[in-house]
Amino acid sequence: xxPQEMKTLLKERGSKVEDWLAGCCDGREMPPRLRESMLYSLxxxxxxxxxxxxxxxxxxxxxxxxxxxxxxAAIEMVHTYSLIHDDLPAMDDDDLRRGKPSNHKAFDExxxxxxxxxxxxDAFWFMSGMDMPAERVLAxxxxxxxxxxxxxxxxxxxxxxxxTGMESITLDQLRLMHSMKTGAILRASCxxxxxxxxxxASRLKAIGxxxxxxxxxxxxxxxxxxxxxxxxxxxxxxxxxxxxGKNTYPKMLGLDQSRQLARQYADDAxxxxxxxxxxxxxxxAALADYTVNRTA
Numbered sequence: 001x002x003p004q005e006m007k008t009l010l011k012e013r014g015s016k017v018e019d020w021l022a023g024c025c026d027g028r029e030m031p032p033r034l035r036e037s038m039l040y041s042l043x044x045x046x047x048x049x050x051x052x053x054x055x056x057x058x059x060x061x062x063x064x065x066x067x068x069x070x071x072x073a074a075i076e077m078v079h080t081y082s083l084i085h086d087d088l089p090a091m092d093d094d095d096l097r098r099g100k101p102s103n104h105k106a107f108d109e110x111x112x113x114x115x116x117x118x119x120x121x122d123a124f125w126f127m128s129g130m131d132m133p134a135e136r137v138l139a140x141x142x143x144x145x146x147x148x149x150x151x152x153x154x155x156x157x158x159x160x161x162x163x164t165g166m167e168s169i170t171l172d173q174l175r176l177m178h179s180m181k182t183g184a185i186l187r188a189s190c191x192x193x194x195x196x197x198x199x200x201a202s203r204l205k206a207i208g209x210x211x212x213x214x215x216x217x218x219x220x221x222x223x224x225x226x227x228x229x230x231x232x233x234x235x236x237x238x239x240x241x242x243x244x245g246k247n248t249y250p251k252m253l254g255l256d257q258s259r260q261l262a263r264q265y266a267d268d269a270x271x272x273x274x275x276x277x278x279x280x281x282x283x284x285a286a287l288a289d290y291t292v293n294r295t296a
Contacts, residue, residue, distance in 0.1 A: 001279070001282040001283055001285070001286045002286075003286060003289070003290065003293075005286070006283055006286035006287060006290060007290070009283055010047065010048075010049075010052055010287065010290075013048070013051075013052045013055055013056070013065065014047060014048035014051075014052060016066065016069060017048045017051045017052070017069070017072065017073045017076055018043070018048065020069055020070065020073040021042045021043065021073055021076060021077070022039075022042075022043065024042070024073070024077070024122070024126070025038060025039060030118070033107070033111060034111065034114055034115060034118060036107075037103060037106075037107045037111045037112065037114075037115035038115045038118055038119055040100075040103060040106055040107070040115075041080050041083065041084050041097070041103050041115065041119075042076070042077065042080050042119070044097065044098040044099075044100055045098050045099075046076075046098060048076060049186075049189075049218075049287075050072075050075045050076060050079050050185060050186065050189040051069075051072035051073050051075050051076045051189070052072070052287075053186065053189040053190050053193065053211070053214075053284075053287075054068060054071060054072035054075055054189045054190070054192050054193040054196075055068055055069065055072045055193060056193065056280050056283055056284055056287075057189075057190045057191070057192075057193030057194050057197075057207055057280075057284070058072075058193035058194065058196055058197045059193075059280040060193075060194075060207075060276055060278065060280035060281055060284065061193070061194050061197035061198075061199045061203065061207075062197055063193075063196065063197040065280075067132075068130070068193055068196050068197075070126050070127070070129070070130060071126070071127050071130050071137075071140065071192065071196060072189075072193070073126070074122075074123040074124070074126040074127045075123070075144065075185070075188075075189055075192070077119045077120070077122060077123035077126070078119065078120055078123045078144075078148055078185070079185065080116075080119055081115075081116040081117070081118075081119035081120040081123075082116075082153060082157075082185075083097060084102075084103045084104075084112050084113075084115055084116040084119070085112075085113070085116045085157075086157065087102040087103065087104065087112075088104055088109065088112060088113070089104070089109065091157070091161070092244065093244075103115060103116075120148075124141070124145070127140070127141055127144065128141060130196070132196060133198070136195060136196050136197075136198055137196070139195045140192040140195040140196050143188050143191055143192055143195060144188045144192050146184075146188075147184040147185050147187065147188035148184075148185060148188075151180070151184075152180050152184030152185065152188075153180065153181055153182075153184055153185050155180050155181075156177050156178065156179070156180030156181025156182070156184065157181055159173075159176065159177040159180065159181070160177055160181055160246070163177060163246075163247050164244055164245055164246050164247075165244075165245040166245075166247065168247075169247050171252060171253075173247075174247055174248075174249070174252060175216070178215075178216065178219040179212070179215065179216070182215055182218065182219045182222075183211075183212060183215030183216060183218075183219065184215070185215075186211055186212075186214055186215035186218060187208055187211035187212045187214075187215055188211070189211065190207050190208065190210060190211030190214070191204060191207055191208050191211060193207075194207045203275070203276075206272050206273070206275055206276070207272070209268075209269075209272040210269045210270075210272035210273055210284065210288075211269075213265045213266070213268040213269035213272060213288075214265070214266070214269040214287075214288055214291060216262075216265040217262045217263075217265035217266040217269060217288065217291050217292050218291050219249075220249045220258055220261055220262035220265065220292075221262050221291055221292050221294060223248040223249045223250055223251075223258065224249070224250055224255060224258055224259065224262070225294075225295070225296065226248070226250075227248075227250050227255065228255070229295065229296065249261065249262075259292075262291075262292040263292055265292075266288045266289060266291060266292045267288075269285075269288040270285045270288050270289075273285055
């Protein structure tokens with residue numbers, strides 16, 4: 001699959017996710033300001049990478065990608081909640097997200113916290129309502145809850161807060177933090193699609209390896225972009241990692257070695273897909289390349 005074909009399919013599936021998210025608050029009673037705050041961040045744009053990974057791995061394992069759309073889009077709700085909370089003054093204290101004022105700047109801090117809480121909780125409501133065999137839905141729910149919770153994203157954020165401002169940490173500590181904060185959700189986005197498709201254990205393991213390697217490549221690329229890109233391109237403050245005293249791959253390894261390492265992990269991700277064939281496998285392999293070549 002060519003890079004352009006990959007980008008076209010990524011955009012097509014991302015658009016389906018956005019259409020679903022636009023209506024996710026419909027038909028349910030909630031304070032209008034809370035609804036507005038939730039939709040403000042949900043509809044702020046983005047690549048929709050995580051739900052697309054869920055849809056694509058499900059497709060690679062024999063399901064129609066659109067059949068897992070509610071579960072996949074709910075993953076984006078959890079990702080969005082994490083961005084809202086990451087931007088809060090008590091966390092990264094960022095005023096800009098995807099080229100717009102952060103949620104707590106557009107509304108207020110309390111509403112931003114509640115919007116994040118609402119998105120997180122509502123996401124599991126949508127996931128649990130999937131019209132699929134109950135054992136598959138439960139397996140995917142358990143997988144994703146583990147990745148989003150204290151052993152995964154939440155714990156990774158805590159390590160990030162602990163490590164921020166420290167004079168130095170080890171490369172293993174950096175890897176651990178990112179494997180939890182960023183990698184766990186990316187990996188689970190892949191494995192949940194496979195679990196919903198009822199994949200066997202050996203193929204599930206390979207898909208997990210793909211997701212884990214992709215997660216590392218994605219994070220290294222993110223760290224690099226914070227150094228070499230600008231605020232207008234990124235849609236968030238460039239250089240904020242250094243300003244906040246965060247430990248990153250470029251800080252520890254330099255840009256050249258970081259780029260080499262990102263490429264290595266992207267290649268590892270593609271190698272994990274060797275047992276899979278067809279359009280979806282080709283798309284995911286091309287997506288691994290895109291992860292390290294992207295400019296935003």
